[in-house]
Amino acid sequence: GNSVTQMEGPVTLSEEAFLTINCTYTATGYPSLFWYVQYPGEGLQLLLKATKADDKGSNKGFEATYRKETTSFHLEKGSVQVSDSAVYFCALGRNTGFQKLVFGTGTRLLVSP
Amino acid sequence: NAGVTQTPKFQVLKTGQSMTLQCAQDMNHNSMYWYRQDPGMGLRLIYYSASEGTTDKGEVPNGYNVSRLNKREFSLRLESAAPSQTSVYFCASSEVDSAYEAFFGQGTRLTVV
Numbered sequence: 001g002n003s004v005t006q007m008e009g010p011v012t013l014s015e016e017a018f019l020t021i022n023c024t025y026t027a028t029g030y031p032s033l034f035w036y037v038q039y040p041g042e043g044l045q046l047l048l049k050a051t052k053a054d055d056k057g058s059n060k061g062f063e064a065t066y067r068k069e070t071t072s073f074h075l076e077k078g079s080v081q082v083s084d085s086a087v088y089f090c091a092l093g094r095n096t097g098f099q100k101l102v103f104g105t106g107t108r109l110l111v112s113p
Numbered sequence: 114n115a116g117v118t119q120t121p122k123f124q125v126l127k128t129g130q131s132m133t134l135q136c137a138q139d140m141n142h143n144s145m146y147w148y149r150q151d152p153g154m155g156l157r158l159i160y161y162s163a164s165e166g167t168t169d170k171g172e173v174p175n176g177y178n179v180s181r182l183n184k185r186e187f188s189l190r191l192e193s194a195a196p197s198q199t200s201v202y203f204c205a206s207s208e209v210d211s212a213y214e215a216f217f218g219q220g221t222r223l224t225v226v
């Protein structure tokens with residue numbers, strides 16, 4: 001079945017450091033890939049997405065590239081801020097039709113000033 | 114624009130009690146979902162409703178029932194709560210086609226003692 005594996009946290013960084021959170025997936029066919037972010041006390045919100053191989057999703061300085069050859073969708077940001085402290089979830093879903101997302105376990109990011 | 118609204122935000126139940134978690138969305142989405150979030154396990158799908166009038170089991174449906182009351186509302190019922198159902202519950206909605214993103218409510222933190 002479909003599954004998502006992401007690196008365990010917490011990831012602790014200083015402000016302005018470079019961020020990478022690894023995500024790999026197993027899926028049949030050609031899924032869409034997502035990164036969701038959960039700020040403390042809130043629900044999940046979509047951060048970025050990519051719907052086909054080699055697509056790059058980007059938002060708020062975060063980027064992730066859909067790599068079919070390595071079945072990966074790693075999240076990166078060049079310079080993190082304290083306000084980026086949150087839990088990040090990698091997820092996959094279907095490319096068409098009804099959407100039933102499969103989530104990774106989440107990675108907590110802590111950014112200190 | 115309220116998005117997805119869940120009630121209540123917090124609840125403490127005794128083992129064996131019943132309760133219903135309410136969810137409503139104002140985005141005219143066809144599909145709605147209930148997830149639970151547990152430490153180290155990410156989000157797991159409990160039940161979903163692809164469209165008004167249909168409901169289906171997800172990954173972890175045991176101990177739960179759902180009702181798609183109308184297009185806007187999708188409730189989750191615990192008939193006889195157990196400590197294993199202590200979790201954070203999220204409702205989400207999405208449109209059906211083209212890998213549309215899922216929108217999440219703020220969650221209900223449920224403790225069963």
